[in-house]
Amino acid sequence: MFSYRHAFHAGNHADVLKHTVLIATLDHLLEKEAALTVVDTHAGAGLYRLDGDYAGTSGEAAEGILRLLSEKKAPAAPAPAAKSAAKKASAPEADAPLADAIARYLSVIHDFNPKGGARIYPGSPFIVQHLLRDHDKLKLFELHPTDARTLDANIAQLEAGRQIAVLREDGFGSATKFLPPPSRRALVLMDPSYEIKSDYGRVLDFAAEALKRFATGTYAIWYPIIPRPEAHDLPRRLKTLATKAGKPWLHATLTVKSSKLITKETGETQRPGLPASGMFLINPPYTLKPLLAAALPQLVERLAQDRHAAFSLDAGG
Ligand code: SAM
Numbered sequence: 001m002f003s004y005r006h007a008f009h010a011g012n013h014a015d016v017l018k019h020t021v022l023i024a025t026l027d028h029l030l031e032k033e034a035a036l037t038v039v040d041t042h043a044g045a046g047l048y049r050l051d052g053d054y055a056g057t058s059g060e061a062a063e064g065i066l067r068l069l070s071e072k073k074a075p076a077a078p079a080p081a082a083k084s085a086a087k088k089a090s091a092p093e094a095d096a097p098l099a100d101a102i103a104r105y106l107s108v109i110h111d112f113n114p115k116g117g118a119r120i121y122p123g124s125p126f127i128v129q130h131l132l133r134d135h136d137k138l139k140l141f142e143l144h145p146t147d148a149r150t151l152d153a154n155i156a157q158l159e160a161g162r163q164i165a166v167l168r169e170d171g172f173g174s175a176t177k178f179l180p181p182p183s184r185r186a187l188v189l190m191d192p193s194y195e196i197k198s199d200y201g202r203v204l205d206f207a208a209e210a211l212k213r214f215a216t217g218t219y220a221i222w223y224p225i226i227p228r229p230e231a232h233d234l235p236r237r238l239k240t241l242a243t244k245a246g247k248p249w250l251h252a253t254l255t256v257k258s259s260k261l262i263t264k265e266t267g268e269t270q271r272p273g274l275p276a277s278g279m280f281l282i283n284p285p286y287t288l289k290p291l292l293a294a295a296l297p298q299l300v301e302r303l304a305q306d307r308h309a310a311f312s313l314d315a316g317g
Contacts, residue, residue, distance in 0.1 A: 004193035010048035011061030028285035041171030141171030248317035
């Protein structure tokens, strides 16, 4: 445990999806004046340098936020016969305006990089804090000793006083203590590292317990789409949970490449790196689906690494 450091992955395609959804969700929730509490059960370090040692090692941001900023588009690929609800992006339209949710995400990244580019990449705690109003609250959980220290130091610079609490506690185990918050309005972001198989089951248990305590909260769960039964089952089980609780849900996925093993010239095989990820929301804002319907095809178009790039968008309840 604890080999995962988000600094290696900051700004990758999964962060692009997750943070685009997070911002679109928050924008809607913040339209109402009543105080909002945001609980980030797996916060990470808060801020990342994309020109730093960690980010440079894997270069994942190059295929995520940096590629999006460069406005490069993937070459149009012939769409293989669709087997599932997954959709290929239609051929790139050269001058199509950027979808609102992507433009908004990029504007937030720009706020952290006023000179342009994305040398600084804000993690979820800083994105949320940037958008919150003075009377809203933010609860951050982070267990990794180094990342928790960095998060503490990063948050201290904001001089946000009692608006933000950093807890070195198990987000799965204790974040429900903030539910329901006094204003009865909350967004819970669950973004575990899924380093251990049991994380998938713990996400589900957390969501079940959270819904029992606070059925009207908005829950946003990120998960990796990898060839592992638990990863495959998680959205299905979340859908069942939401449906049984009579709550609306939304499920969005972004695939940037094939998950097949790569065979090198030497004959050795290599894992392709994270090919896809998903966001599952319970009680999503009604505005989210149309925003993502416009944004996801453009994310596929701009972040595709091969002809397997695709998205899916489903909602129910
Ligand atoms: N949400 C962050 C963002 O969007 O910028 C990234 C979070 S990263 C994917 C997951 C984080 O969860 C890691 O920093 C890891 O150390 C932390 N973590 C792992 N298990 C945890 C637990 N049980 N409780 C709280 N944090 C945990």
